[in-house]
Amino acid sequence: MVWFSNEEIAQWINEDAPLVDLTSHLLGIEAQYCELTVTTRLPTCLTLTEEAARLFEQLGADTVFCELSGRQVDAGTEILKVTGRGDALHRGWKVAMNLLETGCGVATATADMVAAVQQAGEIPLLVTRKHAPGMKKQLLKAVLSGGAYPHRLGLSETVLIFDNHLNVIGGREALPAAIRGMKAAACEKKITVECDHLPQAIQAAEAGADAIQFDKVPVGDLTLWCKSLKASFPTLSVLIAGGIRRDNVEAYAASGVDGIVLSSLYHAKPADLGVSIQRLD
Incomplete structure (x- = not known):
């Protein structure tokens, strides 16, 4: 297990939105209860899903489900669902997506390369x-x-x-x-x-x-x-x-x-x- 502290995850959030999500504030959606779902568009090897869920939890959201790192999933698979205030979900949205897209891209390429090596x-x-x-x-x-x-x-x-x-x-x-x-x-x-x-x-x-x-x-x-x-x-x-x-x-x-x-x-x-x-x- 690679462990990330709460402080590290908080730094990721604060790097993107250190003060306020101005758009959500001006739209007045702060208190609206919402649901966020992340879905694969292609076959993907998952990673850092747990950290993405913890990121939203630090913002006050609740995790509905989270697929585990290391799983190989098909296109169209829902891999993370969280619920919470609209401002919390919008504040964590891009941070979580940047984390997941970068990490899952590396994990997927790695899994493909490992499979090729195992042929030999x-x-x-x-x-x-x-x-x-x-x-x-x-x-x-x-x-x-x-x-x-x-x-x-x-x-x-x-x-x-x-x-x-x-x-x-x-x-x-x-x-x-x-x-x-x-x-x-x-x-x-x-x-x-x-x-x-x-x-x-x-x-x-x-x-x-x-x-x-x-x-x-x-x-x-x-x-x-x-x-x-x-x-x-x-x-x-x-x-x-x-x-x-x-x-x-x-x-x-x-x-x-x-x-x-x-x-x-x-x-x-x-x-x-x-x-x-x-x-x-």
């Missing part, structure tokens, strides 16, 4: 931290709802050595001593090294790396390299990142890698949802 085997789809600042929790829940996993939740969580690190410590020749020291200091952590080609990967594996992350390698080369590395280093994990798309992800999943790393899902097309607010007499 049980290979995890790992989504990076390359997202807009301030969106980590919302996007994390979206990719989890779609069936993917986080690659790195942050720099404090995992050890991944890039070329820019190597440039500072003296190049790849410094890897053996560096990895020995890192494993001694962080004995519960695995060490991953980014590599561009097979000789770099062999050198990193011999230096004690637990995993190799290749970047932007053609699938044909990757297939041969995975076979070679697995034969020489049976416990080595191999990841592929960069250039992974919906039209090639199945081929990469069949290459022999242990995981597929990508960030493009964060730029998925928003979900197509409709909202209706009706007066209840």
